[in-house]
Amino acid sequence: MKKALSLCTAAIALQCLAHTPSAETATPDTLPDIKLRDINVVAHVNHLSEVAKVDLAVNPVKSSQEVLRTVPGLFIAQHAGGGKAEQMFLRGFDLDHGTDINISVDGMPVNMVSHAHGQGYADLHFLQPELIESVDFDKGLYSMSKGDMATAGYVSFKTRDRMPNEVAVEVGMHDYQRYRATASFINNEKESFYVAGAFLNDNGVFDSPQHFHRLNVLSKYTRWGERSRFNIIASHFNSSWNASGQIPERAVDKGMIGWFGSLDASEGGSTSRTNLQFLHRFDTGDGGVVNSDFYLSYYTFNLFSDFTFMLNDPENWDEINQREKRIIGGGHTEYTNHFHLRDYMWKWAAGAGFRYDHIMDIALYHARNRHHIGTYALGDIDQSNLFAYAGMEINLGKVMINPSVRVDWFHFSYADKTAADFNSRGNAQAFVSPKLNAIYNPSERVQLYLKGGRGFHSNDARVVVVEDGKNVLPQALGADFGIHYKPCDNVVLNSAVWYLHMNEELVYVGDEAVVEPSGKSRRFGVDLGVRWDFLNNFYLQADYTYSNARMTEEPKGENYIPLAPVHTALGGLTYKNKHVNAGVHCRWIADRPANEDNSLTAKGYFITDLNASYT
Numbered sequence: 169m170k171k172a173l174s175l176c177t178a179a180i181a182l183q184c185l186a187h188t189p190s191a192e193t194a195t196p197d198t199l200p201d202i203k204l205r206d207i208n209v210v211a212h213v214n215h216l217s218e219v220a221k222v223d224l225a226v227n228p229v230k231s232s233q234e235v236l237r238t239v240p241g242l243f244i245a246q247h248a249g250g251g252k253a254e255q256m257f258l259r260g261f262d263l264d265h266g267t268d269i270n271i272s273v274d275g276m277p278v279n280m281v282s283h284a285h286g287q288g289y290a291d292l293h294f295l296q297p298e299l300i301e302s303v304d305f306d307k308g309l310y311s312m313s314k315g316d317m318a319t320a321g322y323v324s325f326k327t328r329d330r331m332p333n334e335v336a337v338e339v340g341m342h343d344y345q346r347y348r349a350t351a352s353f354i355n356n357e358k359e360s361f362y363v364a365g366a367f368l369n370d371n372g373v374f375d376s377p378q379h380f381h382r383l384n385v386l387s388k389y390t391r392w393g394e395r396s397r398f399n400i401i402a403s404h405f406n407s408s409w410n411a412s413g414q415i416p417e418r419a420v421d422k423g424m425i426g427w428f429g430s431l432d433a434s435e436g437g438s439t440s441r442t443n444l445q446f447l448h449r450f451d452t453g454d455g456g457v458v459n460s461d462f463y464l465s466y467y468t469f470n471l472f473s474d475f476t477f478m479l480n481d482p483e484n485w486d487e488i489n490q491r492e493k494r495i496i497g498g499g500h501t502e503y504t505n506h507f508h509l510r511d512y513m514w515k516w517a518a519g520a521g522f523r524y525d526h527i528m529d530i531a532l533y534h535a536r537n538r539h540h541i542g543t544y545a546l547g548d549i550d551q552s553n554l555f556a557y558a559g560m561e562i563n564l565g566k567v568m569i570n571p572s573v574r575v576d577w578f579h580f581s582y583a584d585k586t587a588a589d590f591n592s593r594g595n596a597q598a599f600v601s602p603k604l605n606a607i608y609n610p611s612e613r614v615q616l617y618l619k620g621g622r623g624f625h626s627n628d629a630r631v632v633v634v635e636d637g638k639n640v641l642p643q644a645l646g647a648d649f650g651i652h653y654k655p656c657d658n659v660v661l662n663s664a665v666w667y668l669h670m671n672e673e674l675v676y677v678g679d680e681a682v683v684e685p686s687g688k689s690r691r692f693g694v695d696l697g698v699r700w701d702f703l704n705n706f707y708l709q710a711d712y713t714y715s716n717a718r719m720t721e722e723p724k725g726e727n728y729i730p731l732a733p734v735h736t737a738l739g740g741l742t743y744k745n746k747h748v749n750a751g752v753h754c755r756w757i758a759d760r761p762a763n764e765d766n767s768l769t770a771k772g773y774f775i776t777d778l779n780a781s782y783t
Contacts, residue, residue, distance in 0.1 A: 204701040205657040208612070216240060216652075217304045219660055219699055224303060226707045226742050227751065231297055239305045239323055240662070240697045240711040242269075243736045243757055250370065250380050251409035251437060252471070253291040257757065258320045259307060259668065260691035260715030262731040266290030268625055270318035273325045274401060275461030275500070276445055277523065279317055282549050282580075282629040284469055284490040284530050288317045294405035294441045296366055296384050298348065301328040307695070308666065309623030309646050310603050312557040312572035313502065313519060316626050319644045319668065327401070329390040330355060331362045343371040360390040374412040375426065376433035382407035395451035406440035413474060432487060434537045437471035446499075455505050462499030468492070472538050484536045488544075492530040498523035500555075512563040520556040525549070529585075543586060549629045550581040550592075559603075570605040578641065580629040593633045597640040599624050613655065619648040625670075642671040650695070658701040667692040669720075689729060691717045710739035719764075728761035731770055750780040 207218045220238040227238075233254045236244050243257040253265040261268050267288040271278040273295055283289035307321040314322040331350045338346040348366035355362075365385045372378030386403040412430035419425050443465045450458045474487040500521025506513050527549040534542035559572025581594035603621030610616070624641040632640050650664030668691045693715035700708040717732035740753035754776045762768035 203658070204654075204660055204699055207654075207660060216306070216662065216697075219662075219697075220303055220305065222699065222701070222707070223709060224300075226744055227740065227753070231293075233292055235297060235300055235303055235325070236292070236323060237738060237755075238303055239307070239321065240738075241307065241695050241713040241736060242321070242323075243733065243738070243755065245757075247414070250372070250378065251293070251382070251407045251411075251439065252285075253289055253293075256290075257733040257736065259666065259713070260693055260717035260729070260732050261320045262729075262733065263320060264288070266317070268317055268320040270314045270316065270322035271324075272322075274327055274399070274445055274447060275324075276443060276463040276465070277496075277498070280467070280494070281316070281525055281551055281626060282527060282530070284492040284532070285471060287626075287628050289469075291439065291441070293382060293407060294384065294403060294443070295325060295327075296348070296364055296386060298350070298366075299327045299331065299364055299386060300325055302326045307664075308619060308621070308648050308668075309601075309644055310605055310619040310621045310648070312517075312559045312574045312601075312603055315555055315574060315576050315601070316553065316624065319623050319625050319646070319670070327386075327388065329388070329397075329399070330360045331364060342373055343369065343377075345369045354389075358392050361388070363387045372412075374428045374430065376410060376412050376430045378410050378412075379436075380407070380409040395453060397447075397449045399445070399447040401445040401447070402443070404440070404442045406438070408436070408438040410434075410436035411473075416477075431477055432474040432485065434487065435472050435474055437469075439470065440468045442466045452505075455507075457504050458501065459504075460499065460501040463497070465494075465496040467494045467496065472535060481534075484534070484541055487535045487537075489533040489535040489538070489540065490531070491533075492527055494525055494527040494530075496523070496525050498553075509563075512565060514563050515561040516559065518556075518558040520554075522555070523553045525551045527551070545630075546585040547630070548583045548585070548592075550579075550594075551629050552579045553577070553626075566609050568607045568609075570607075572603045574601040574603070575599070576601070576624070576641070578626060580632040580640070582629045582633040595632050595636070595640060599641045599643075613653065615652040617648070617650055617652075619646075621646060639672055644668060644670045660699040662695070662697040664695045665692070666695070686719070687722065688720045689717065690720050691715060691732075705743055705745050707742045707744065708740070709742075710737070712737045722764065726765045728764050728766045730761060730763050732760060734758055734760050735772075747783050748781070749783070751778075753777045753779075 204222055207222065223238045224235065233244055236242055241258055245255040247255060256263040256266060256269060258269060263269050264286050266279050267286065271290045278290045278292055280289045281287065304324040305322060309319050311318065311322060331352055333350060333352050335349045346366065346368045350362055350364040352362040354360055368382040370378060370380040372380065384405050389400045391398045410433065413432060413435045415425060415429065415431060419431065420427060425431065443463060445461065445463045448460045452458065470491045472487060472489050474485060476486045478485050480486045498521065500519055502517060502519030504515065504517040506515045529546065530549055531546045532544040533540045534544060553576060555574065555576045557572060557574035559570060562569040575598065577598045579594060579596040581592050583592040601622045606618045608616045623644045625644065626641055627639065646668040648664055648666045650662065653661045670689045672687050693713060695713050697711045713736050715733055717729040719727040719729060735758035737756045740751055742751035754774065756774045758772040760770050762770040
């Protein structure tokens with residue numbers, strides 16, 4: 169498209185709090201006053217997560233997806249009606265809906281392996297933004313506790329143990345309405361129990377009404393002991409929507425439809441997820457801590473799309489239906505402790521866990537106006553992952569070295585219900601991921617780091633079976649060199665150069681039910697960031713990334729990786745005092761190659777958001 173169009177939906181929000189929350193029960197609008205001066209650049213292996221706490225406290229957030237933008241360089245976009253998982257871009261990856269980024273909530277994985285729409289599909293819409301307490305993240309494949317899909321990075325959310333009683337109503341343009349309420353039934357020193365719910369309705373700006381409906385419900389019980397904490401979390405989410413989809417520019421130029429028109433208004437779908445989680449933390453009394461989490465989920469997905477209109481079937485058109493049902497079970501336990509050697513404290517950790525996915529009737533159908541007229545693929549998948557890891561932080565004063573190793577074992581099984589013999593076929597493979605982080609702190613204001621490691625991204629189970637176990641877990645090798653610098657109390661700067669090499673991946677294209685080899689690739693780039701807390705009430709944040717992504721086995725000029733981002737930038741200026749919160753935030757993605765020889769260009773765009781609120 170030659171033009172990019174951005175629309176801003178105005179909304180009026182009314183909120184009633186039954187009592188004024190304390191810092192311990194604060195909502196996002198009343199988070200404790202965290203400043204950059206409170207951040208110590210030499211305190212952590214993952215310093216950027218500390219900076220993100222300030223970003224999260226200062227900036228108002230409307231959705232859990234927006235919280236993902238606190239990861240410097242992680243670019244988020246939405247398409248196809250608002251009900252699908254967001255499109256993500258990071259470090260030269262078009263991550264699609266989550267293929268190479270590991271996302272979790274309270275230890276429960278969000279990514280769906282061997283998904284009907286694409287590997288690693290990560291739908292965060294089940295997470296209510298008001299319930300987010302913190303976000304932990306890192307870029308690259310250097311965390312021993314993160315395995316599958318953590319090649320470009322990981323993002324880990326934690327929900328609040330306490331919430332106040334409150335009711336909120338948001339009303340906006342295009343029939344936008346969002347109602348939410350939180351009821352705290354128990355809130356004392358030893359126990360907490362609350363229920364939070366939200367309902368959203370939005371018809372959108374398009375000629376064909378979006379009819380987007382979403383329901384969220386979550387309950388969380390917490391009990392504190394003398395040396396322990398125990399959580400039970402139950403949540404449910406469902407949504408349905410219509411989508412106008414992408415449109416050909418020539419159809420607009422010829423006057424067939426307007427910019428907000430649609431050629432196939434039957435696109436859209438529905439999805440749901442029900443979760444039960446158990447979390448436990450125990451202090452052993454000798455400096456050790458045991459953290460455990462277990463989860464069980466039931467998930468459904470039903471999506472109708474028409475990407476090519478009447479290219480393949482002029483009579484019935486090319487609408488497809490991707491659908492599945494699955495049960496996910498898993499958990500993990502980690503033990504951490506420390507000991508002193510001379511004047512320094514050394515830390516060590518070890519953990520183990522598992523994940524099992526039982527996917528029923530994963531399908532790709534040919535459809536017309538949401539009615540099936542043919543079957544391209546149909547089957548059942550069972551996928552298992554066992555893992556263990558161990559690592560140590562070796563403290564040598566100004567130098568800290570963090571070696572670690574992770575071992576994963578996978579088993580894949582696929583039963584093709586369209587095949588005449590209808591037998592389940594399977595494969596298994598193990599993978600070892602050594603990692604090494606080194607940090608040098610020449611002063612209290614400067615941190616230099618060097619990171620390196622091996623990781624992987626599992627392939628779709630249908631790919632594994634078709635290719636008879638070849639490249640089940642293609643390896644990724646990465647390295648980072650960077651600096652965090654705090655020239656004064658209210659300014660934090662960060663920069664990094666990085667490199668990532670990936671072996672051949674055999675990608676299952678869910679939209680066509682075919683396997684595409686992508687070959688070996690290499691990516692390198694630069695990350696730059698600045699945070700400035702000035703005049704007591706103003707906060708400036710800016711992040712820029714450059715990425716160069718190429719296939720290594722193709723001729724020069726024909727080795728571009730389609731849709732890989734090259735330049736991205738995110739920035740914002742926020743004013744916040746006791747009653748007023750206002751800001752302007754911008755995000756930009758530059759033009760990028762749309763095919764292997766760069767003869768087609770995916771046009772970039774620039775979006776500006778304005779917001780203001782009074783409490």
